Amino acid sequence: MDPKSKTLKTFETPPASPSHFSFTITKVAVSQICQSIGFKGSKTSALETLTNIAAIYLQTLAKSASAYATSSGRTDSNLFDLIYALEDLASVHGYPGASNVNNPLLRSATVIDIMNFVESTDEIPFAKPIPHDNTxxxxxxxxxxxxxxxxxxxxxxxxxxxxxxxxxxTYEICSKTRFHKSIRRENSLKIFGSLRNSDTFAQDIEQNDSIGGRASCEEEERGSCGMELAAERARVRFKMCVGGEEIVMGVDLRNGVCRGGKRVSWDNNYSRMGEQEGEVKRRRL
Amino acid sequence: MSHSQQTSEGRHDDDSALSDFLASLMDYTPTIPDELVEHYLAKSGFQCPDVRLIRLVAVATQKFIAEVATDALQQCKARQSAVVKDKRDKQQKDKRLILTMEDLSKALREVGVNVKHQEYFADSPSTGMDPASRDE
Known part of the structure; x- marks a missing residue:
């Protein structure tokens, strides 16, 4: 119970950086080794120190081996580089046969020690499957x-x-896109802006510019509520395919404003509706 | 003549033993997982496509850590036996084998790593001292 909560805590508190991830895995491996030796527990500082030393030992071994490979003009390290590196690291402690210059490299006592270690030690696989970071x-x-x-x-x-x-x-030709009726009104500003023919759209832009920056800002703020367009502009018709059925919106959509039979584009009506919203509602009622 | 033949034969045996050992590493699962070793190796510029060498590095590291831990365990046992000799009633409490910093630093000193406790200020002079000397 207690160690479980502890491990959970250590997983949660620090930010998940790659170094912390590898450190945690090393810590598990080192604590497994300590447990196999006969320890029943450990202080956190001692275990972390030993974990750091394990990581430094591994990296020093790798650096030394790669340095030997580089000095021989190779990029890939081989067994001999690794044995040289092992002898380098073991030279602090000392190993049998270190003084013998003619001792062949493959018969180095360090390698023989490792062979004996592997034979004498039980195989302890890593405790947990390592979560692969596929994200x-x-x-x-x-x-x-x-x-x-x-x-x-x-x-x-x-x-x-x-x-x-x-x-x-955002950039595809928008006449191919299909809209649902529910989102049609919400997206009226952007979608209808791009739905129109390019020349009328440019015209609109000019007119919008003539209205001024303040108005366009308001349009953006109001978003779906409608936009203020210039009162006069050319009639716009556009066709859309909804479920294989072609809808000509300027004709079909007759709301309160075009009840009189006059053909007005839906967009225009809608934009007017934005500014005369209350009036339209009253008429509908 | 015969001596040199013997040595060459012995050398040949050793070489084959080494190649057998490397081949046996393919089936051996070190405690330090391969992914971790590969991560550290790549970080240090070690390039090798051979899995056996990666396993060899893992086994070497495992051996190093196991040696240090064994040393620390001996230190721990020796310290506890010294305590037990003085105070019998402490036997139950201190019987647990716990890896502590002082044992670890003694074990690491033998392999050339100097680790010390972080310095801190204590209320009384006896706070940070060794429990064996404190009890006296």
Whole structure:
């Protein structure tokens, strides 16, 4: 009960950095070794010191072996480099046959000691399966993995570490996109802005600019509530496919404003509705 | 002549023993997991595609830690037997084998690592002292 809560606590308190992750795993391995030796428990400081020393020993061994490999003009280390490194580290303590210059390397006492150790020691596998951190690998491809993103990802000239393309709905030709009626009104500002033909859209932009920055800011703030457009502009019709059925919105959608039969674009009505919202509601009632 | 033949034969035996040992490492599971060893090796610039060498590094580290821990255990037992000799009633309490910093520092001194307690200030002069000397 108590050690379990302790381990949980050590997992929770510090931030999950890679060094802490490896340190924790080393700690488990070192404590397993200590337990196999005969210890029943340990002070935290002592165990952490021994863990640090294990990590430093391993890294020193690796550095020394790679240094021997580098001095021989190789990048990959081999057995001889490793034995040299082992002898280097064992030379503090001393090992039999260290003074013998002609002793062949493969018969080094350090290696023989390790062989004896492996034969005499019981095999203690690591206590827990190591959780593989796959999140980093998965985050390299885009998170919103739709067909568009995948198509771009498959292109080999784009490096994998580059961020994914933005969502296709932000730059795809929007007449192909389908809307549900429920979100149609909410997205009226952005979607209808891009739905229009490019020339009318440019016209709108000019008109918006003429209104002034303050108005456009207000539009952004109000968002779905509608936008203030210039009163006069060309009639706009657009077709949409909803469930295979073509809807011409300017005609079909007759709300209170175009009840008189006059064809007015839905967008225009809606934008007016924003500023005359109360009036429209009263008429509907 | 015969002596040199013997040594060459012995050398050959040793080489084959070593290759057998390396082959047996493929089936051996060290306590230090392969992933961890690979992580530290890659961090230190050690490149090797051979799994046997990675296992050898793991086993060498395991042996080192086991030696240090054995030394510390001997220190612990020796200290406790000294305490028990003085105070019989403490036997039950101190019988537990716990890895402490003082035993570890003594064991590490033999392999060339100097570890000391962190310095701190104590209320009374006897607070930070060795329990064996404190009891006297």
């Amino acid at each position: 980093q690998k998965e985050s390299i491809p885009p998170k919103n993995c739709n067909e568009f993103g995948r198509a771009f990802e498959q292109r080999s000239h784009i490096p994998r570490w580059l961020p994914p393309f933005p969502d296709p709905s």
